[in-house]
Amino acid sequence: xxxxxxxxxxxxxxxxxxxxxxxxxxxxxxxxxxxxxxxxxxxxxxxxxxxxxxxxxxxxxxxxxxxxxxxxxxxxxxxxxxxxxxxxxxxxxxxxxxxxxxxxxxxxxxxxx
Amino acid sequence: xxxxxxxxxxxxxxxxxxxxxxxxxxxxxxxxxxxxxxxxxxxxxxxxxxxxxxxxxxxxxxxxxxxxxxxxxxxxxxxxxxxxxxxxxxxxxxxxxxxxxxxxxxxxxxx
Numbered sequence: 001x002x003x004x005x006x007x008x009x010x011x012x013x014x015x016x017x018x019x020x021x022x023x024x025x026x027x028x029x030x031x032x033x034x035x036x037x038x039x040x041x042x043x044x045x046x047x048x049x050x051x052x053x054x055x056x057x058x059x060x061x062x063x064x065x066x067x068x069x070x071x072x073x074x075x076x077x078x079x080x081x082x083x084x085x086x087x088x089x090x091x092x093x094x095x096x097x098x099x100x101x102x103x104x105x106x107x108x109x110x111x112x113x
Numbered sequence: 114x115x116x117x118x119x120x121x122x123x124x125x126x127x128x129x130x131x132x133x134x135x136x137x138x139x140x141x142x143x144x145x146x147x148x149x150x151x152x153x154x155x156x157x158x159x160x161x162x163x164x165x166x167x168x169x170x171x172x173x174x175x176x177x178x179x180x181x182x183x184x185x186x187x188x189x190x191x192x193x194x195x196x197x198x199x200x201x202x203x204x205x206x207x208x209x210x211x212x213x214x215x216x217x218x219x220x221x222x223x224x
Contacts, residue, residue, distance in 0.1 A: 004155075033211065033212075035214075040219075041216065042201065042214055042215055042216035042217050043156075043201070043214040045211060045213065045214075048210065048211045050210060056210065056211065089154070091155060091156070093156075098205075098210040098211060099143060099144065099205035099210065099211065099212060100144075100161075101146065101158045101161055102146075102148075102156075102158065102203075102212065103158070104148075104155035104156045104157070105155055106154050106155045107154050107155055
């Protein structure tokens with residue numbers, strides 16, 4: 001079946017603009033995660049959705065970051081008033097159950113000029 | 114601080130040699146996972162070992178888990194150039210609902 005997909009693959013934007021990143025998880029996966037990875041670094045947890053429960057937003061770095069998951073499927077990560085330090089690869093993953101195997105999308109490489 | 118931390122940060126070996134990477138963590142876990150990442154894109158799941166398991170094999174991969182030392186190791190035998198990648202361990206702290214990833218080990222296999 002289809003894996004996790006993310007769009008766009010690459011995004012170049014100007015400082016101060018808003019961006020939206022999309023994630024389509026594997027069908028039937030109830031858990032969805034967003035991570036950020038700066039060049040050569042590890043994964044930084046951003047936010048986690050599990051079914052209809054309130055999301056775990058503990059990793060969001062500032063109130064410029066928000067995410068939603070509509071209908072328990074597709075998720076959108078929004079970054080408002082982007083800053084140069086927001087430049088990174090944003091990775092989405094889904095899993096059948098939390099803490100089990102996560103399946104990652106290819107990521108969105110964001111560059112803020 | 115990170116729940117999982119890999120060691121070494123970087124490893125360079127000759128093709129055919131074995132590569133060993135280590136992961137240490139701080140709190141009790143239900144399971145520990147290893148992932149591989151090529152070219153800074155999506156991670157690929159390699160193997161999951163549960164807290165009641167001590168060793169697991171998958172092809173050329175061998176993972177050990179020592180819960181008394183809160184550590185795990187990933188051994189890749191007979192390495193190939195295609196094994197060049199970054200390798201991450203991920204742990205779930207008991208009671209937590211998410212995985213925490215380490216900083217990764219960058220493995221380079223020289224032909």
